[in-house]
Amino acid sequence: MVPVEELLLRHELLPVAWEAAVTAASFLRDERPLNLVVESKSTPVDAVTQMDRGAEERIVQILLGARPADGFLGEEGGERIGTTGVRWVVDPLDGTVNYLYRIPMWGVSIAAEVAEESVIGIVLVPEFDEGYVAIKGGGSWLIRHALSGPSWAEQLQVRECHDVSTALTATGFGYSGERRVEQAGVVLAVADKVRDFRRMGCATVDFCWLARGRLDAYYERGLHRWDVAAGYLIAQEAGAIVTGLWGDSPHEETMLASVPQISQQLRDLMRKAHTP
Ligand code: IPD
Secondary structure, eight states: OEEHHHHHTSSTTHHHHHHHHHHHHHHHHHSOOSSOOEEESSSTTSEEEHHHHHHHHHHHHHHHHHOTTSEEEETTSOEEOOSSSEEEEEEEEEOHHHHHTTOSOOEEEEEEEETTEEEEEEEEEGGGTEEEEEETTTEEEEEETTTTOOOEEEEOOOOOOOOGGGOEEEEOOOSSHHHHHHHHHHHHHHTTTSSEEEOOSOHHHHHHHHHTTSOSEEEEESOOHHHHHHHHHHHHHTTOEEEESSSSOTTSSEEEEEOGGGHHHHHHHHHHHHOO
């Protein structure tokens, strides 16, 4: 365990990222209006609300207020090229549909990338009052009471699982019907080869729960960079292997993350399921 203030000083980008994440998380949790204005994006069920946009605006103000020359990529449209070599990758509200339905699995996700790789990642899950912090090469940490008064950070370690047939496996589905039918086909192909499935509805929670030993594996096709950038580092720094289906990048079209012992088995299984 380390004091939270000490952890946040272990990387120069963490204090401002933490401030932005806490501000957005408090806004989303405490200022939710009675009537959310729901609009659609890529498909009629891909929702965005004034809260997603308001959270991103607050994050941009804090991050770029402190570091105006950095780059930025946000789910709600914020994109700018920077000159420092640091790019912030932000999902201000991951799990928007859960948020709409008051299902507690939603979070704020902020990563800083250098040379296209995340160097820090923060995920806050406000309804559980929890925060997750990862530093490349510096471990992955759980912070309880993240919004109400954090004091200690606990280092995370994935669990052990030696056979994919006993792996509790999370996945997610895209917002287009056609994509979902394909994803259902993969679920069908591996349904009798894993312990069971979970569908949390929030990619960042899937990564964080893998990191803290609540899952053995998580895979999904069609994630966006902002869904993955903080979460993959949190899982990886807790000992998970995070790759693509065919290559090593976590940003490949299909992302696979698991505890190390079953990583190759999972890849083989998924490759078979994806080969017609
Ligand atoms: C979505 C969630 C969901 C995943 C989707 C994502 P959003 O993010 O993380 O779990 O299955 O692929 O797009 O749209 O709620 O930010």
